[in-house]
Amino acid sequence: MxxxxxxxxxxxxxxxxxxxxxxxxxxxxxxxxxxxxxxxxxxxxxxxxxxxxxxxxxxxxxxxxxxxxxxxxxxxxxRRKGWEKPQEGFVKVNVDAGVKEDNGVSLGVVCRDCEGRVLWGVSCVQEQVWEPQVAQAVAVLEGVKEAHRRGNSMVMIESDCLHVIDALKRKAKGRSVLALVIDDILAASSSFVSVLWSYTCRVNNSVAHALAHLFPRIVGRVVWSDDLPPIVNNAVSFDLY
Structure with missing residues (x-):
């Protein structure tokens, strides 16, 4: 064989x-x-x-x-790298998550318009212990909820976790923790005029990744409007789109 x-x-x-x-x-x-x-x-x-x-x-x-x-x-x-613009009228919300070695997870979310301008960002560290795919789904949920709070109505959610994006597209059902988070995401996104689920390579998700690892040991949630921290702005500057 x-x-x-x-x-x-x-x-x-x-x-x-x-x-x-x-x-x-x-x-x-x-x-x-x-x-x-x-x-x-x-x-x-x-x-x-x-x-x-x-x-x-x-x-x-x-x-x-x-x-x-x-x-x-x-x-x-x-080898192509770079963030890609969403279609006209949409904002793109990139999300990422990291599982900390000393327990807990960190989440990063960044929203950009169809011209690539940063509209807002979120960095969040939580003490809950989740499997990596569940953590990625929670990052999506965080992005959906913040987009709703901001009044965004036409949203593309992008993650480098293919399994989560596939589950959202299929509206997967089940009794696992991941399936329950998927249900929460679908329910939270039902108020959008239009929502798209998009998978991208990890190298194209660098800004959300930077936000997810900004405060690795500080539990809490920080939200930015327009102007992200310098280290994250550097990631934006090197993005190609």
Whole structure:
């Protein structure tokens, strides 16, 4: 089996390799549902899940742009960095979270308009202990709630956590902590005129990341309007859009 995989891997293009790796991950995810939750799994759902995730990665601006040959063009696109403007009339809210080694989580949120101007930002440190994906979902919830408080009505929420964005797009249901936070996010965002869920690479989420790690040991919440701290403004200045 190993020899076959290695031989096929060398023959694959970049996109095919992505499909293979995501397929392995999807199989493992569905295997866990069978083993730990005794849930029946439709093989077609595994294939659909694989294709959806690959398309989502391509759409996040971090893939090879759909090139099968894995050539120079795909390598250049794969290195592309930079925040991208939302469509006219929308604001984009980027979010990120970090799990602290000494317990608790830190959250970062930044809102920019369609010209790239910073409208507001949030840095938050909480004592609760969450799994990384739950922390990322809580960061999304923080962004949605602050956007609502600010009166933003057409909002694009962007995160570098693909699992959370995928769950929001699917309006995933369940009894886990993550599923409950997803429910809270969907309920809180229902008042928007329009809301879009967007995945991006971590390198394109640098401003929210900087805000999430601004006060790593101080529990509390700080909100900025217009002018962010200098260290975060530096991240904005180096963003490409």
């Amino acid at each position: 190993r020899d076959w995989v290695e031989a096929r891997w060398r023959e694959m293009g970049v996109r095919e390799q992505a499909r293979f790796m995501v397929g392995c991950w999807a199989l493992w995810e569905h295997r866990n549902k069978v083993v730990f939750y005794q849930r029946e799994v439709d093989p077609g759902a595994v294939i659909k899940r694989t294709w959806d995730v690959v398309e989502e990665i391509d759409g996040g601006g971090c893939g090879n742009g759909g090139n099968e040959d894995g050539g120079r063009r795909s390598q250049v696109q794969g």
